Amino acid sequence: MRPEYAGYAPAPRGGEREPGVEEVEGAYDGRVLRVPLGPRRGGVERVRVVLTGTPTDGLAIGTTARGRPAAFVDGWPQRLRHWLPAVDHPGDKAAITWTITAPDTWQVVANGVNTGRVAAPGGRTTWTWRETRPIPTYVMVFGATPMTVSRHPPLLRGPDTIPVEVWSYAEDSAFADSVPFRRVTTILETLQRIIGPFPYDRLAHVQAATRFGGMENAGVIFYDEDGWAAHRMGEGVVRHESAHQWFGDAVTPADWPHLWLSEGFASYFDLVAGEALGDTGLVARGMRRAATSYRRSDAVDRPVVDTAAGDPMRLLNANSYQKGALVLHMLRAIVGDSAFFRGVRAYYAAHRDSSVTSDALRRAMERSAGTDLGWFFDQWRWRPGYPQLDVAVQVDSAQRRVELTVRQTQLPAWGRFRLPAVPVQLLRGGQVVSTRTIALDGRGGEQRVTLQVPRDQLPELVLVDPAGTLLLTATVRGP
Numbered sequence: 001m002r003p004e005y006a007g008y009a010p011a012p013r014g015g016e017r018e019p020g021v022e023e024v025e026g027a028y029d030g031r032v033l034r035v036p037l038g039p040r041r042g043g044v045e046r047v048r049v050v051l052t053g054t055p056t057d058g059l060a061i062g063t064t065a066r067g068r069p070a071a072f073v074d075g076w077p078q079r080l081r082h083w084l085p086a087v088d089h090p091g092d093k094a095a096i097t098w099t100i101t102a103p104d105t106w107q108v109v110a111n112g113v114n115t116g117r118v119a120a121p122g123g124r125t126t127w128t129w130r131e132t133r134p135i136p137t138y139v140m141v142f143g144a145t146p147m148t149v150s151r152h153p154p155l156l157r158g159p160d161t162i163p164v165e166v167w168s169y170a171e172d173s174a175f176a177d178s179v180p181f182r183r184v185t186t187i188l189e190t191l192q193r194i195i196g197p198f199p200y201d202r203l204a205h206v207q208a209a210t211r212f213g214g215m216e217n218a219g220v221i222f223y224d225e226d227g228w229a230a231h232r233m234g235e236g237v238v239r240h241e242s243a244h245q246w247f248g249d250a251v252t253p254a255d256w257p258h259l260w261l262s263e264g265f266a267s268y269f270d271l272v273a274g275e276a277l278g279d280t281g282l283v284a285r286g287m288r289r290a291a292t293s294y295r296r297s298d299a300v301d302r303p304v305v306d307t308a309a310g311d312p313m314r315l316l317n318a319n320s321y322q323k324g325a326l327v328l329h330m331l332r333a334i335v336g337d338s339a340f341f342r343g344v345r346a347y348y349a350a351h352r353d354s355s356v357t358s359d360a361l362r363r364a365m366e367r368s369a370g371t372d373l374g375w376f377f378d379q380w381r382w383r384p385g386y387p388q389l390d391v392a393v394q395v396d397s398a399q400r401r402v403e404l405t406v407r408q409t410q411l412p413a414w415g416r417f418r419l420p421a422v423p424v425q426l427l428r429g430g431q432v433v434s435t436r437t438i439a440l441d442g443r444g445g446e447q448r449v450t451l452q453v454p455r456d457q458l459p460e461l462v463l464v465d466p467a468g469t470l471l472l473t474a475t476v477r478g479p
């Protein structure tokens with residue numbers, strides 16, 4: 001809220017006065033609201049803040065893509081403060097109850113469950129929505145406009161069943177139900193099976209005004225109304241925002257530099273869920289794309305946990321998304337599928353409804369894998385860049401040996417990387433004759449690796465990381 005908005009006003013005078021309620025004037029400078037409380041009496045102080053006016057940001061009041069009046073909250077990263085008094089920081093989560101009065105012909109949707117819908121004077125209805133679990137302010141939202149609501153029947157019935165709804169402008173509802181949200185309950189159930197119980201009591205997918213393609217508001221995901229109205233929307237964004245409910249909303253980064261715990265996880269579990277739903281090879285294809293776009297980005301000289309970035313908007317980059325997802329994929333390759341998913345489930349179970357730094361993930365993974373992972377987290381979290389390998393291959397036919405001399409040629413400022421499992425393929429006559437794994441210790445100027453092979457596997461060609469799913473480049477010279 002800009003200073004000229006200056007919407008602070010004391011509670012209306014002359015109305016009904018509550019006993020024990022003291023009215024005071026606050027001071028608002030466009031960022032911080034100061035309320036004088038007088039001498040502390042001990043115990044809990046309850047403060048009611050009354051703001052009037054039209055917010056300049058964080059609550060869009062306007063016209064939808066289908067030409068109807070509407071109001072939608074769009075708070076990421078710290079825009080709720082323009083109209084809602086709060087400690088507007090991901091490290092300070094809270095429960096929230098919304099009471100919204102809107103015209104009778106509108107629907108109102110918000111975080112949590114609907115606990116009231118009563119007639120109000122002047123052809124209006126008052127809706128109450130309540131989320132009792134603590135959520136970060138940037139995912140506290142409501143939306144209000146005429147909408148069509150469809151309920152997607154769950155596959156499983158029982159105590160774990162989460163009601164899933166799609167809230168759409170009338171013109172776009174058939175498209176939504178049959179294309180991007182066709183598998184919406186299976187996506188949710190798949191993520192529950194992989195990660196743990198869904199963190200909230202219900203999930204609504206909403207066509208909305210948001211500056212993002214999708215916004216993972218807790219229990220009530222908002223999607224860009226224009227892409228939805230143009231019927232250009234696919235399932236990927238639905239899986240990404242759904243995964244955020246666990247990672248970002250329930251387990252929240254304690255501060256902005258740890259944003260990869262939200263965006264890296266959502267990017268990765270979008271692919272994991274898609275593959276679990278039958279799209280074979282989706283994770284590998286996604287990792288190859290992520291590695292390419294990370295290497296081409298202007299973020300390679302910054303670490304993933306970037307404490308110098310300042311503005312959270314600058315962290316919406318290839319480090320938080322693509323490299324974050326690749327770090328999880330490489331961690332999975334090192335500890336193995338079963339320790340990785342056990343670690344993810346333990347991390348979620350231990351830190352649900354709280355805010356964490358990347359160390360919480362490291363500890364959960366170390367416990368599930370039974371090994372120290374400090375080196376892994378240090379090199380991928382705090383250091384910029386990625387390994388660039390120069391591999392010279394020599395074949396000794398008499399000794400049936402393949403000798404690889406590996407140098408790491410990346411910028412010295414990026415350091416050397418420890419890579420405990422780099423896949424190497426040996427090819428003869430265009431066919432793969434052997435697949436090996438080599439370990440690079442990241443020490444010294446160059447490292448020699450010798451592979452003993454049968455005569456019929458002496459290679460004519462050697463490929464390093466043939467699937468391209470590790471974050472590295474390799475130039476192979478010889479044989």
Ligand SMILES: [Zn+2]
Nearest residue numbers: 240244263266
């Ligand atoms: Zn995201």
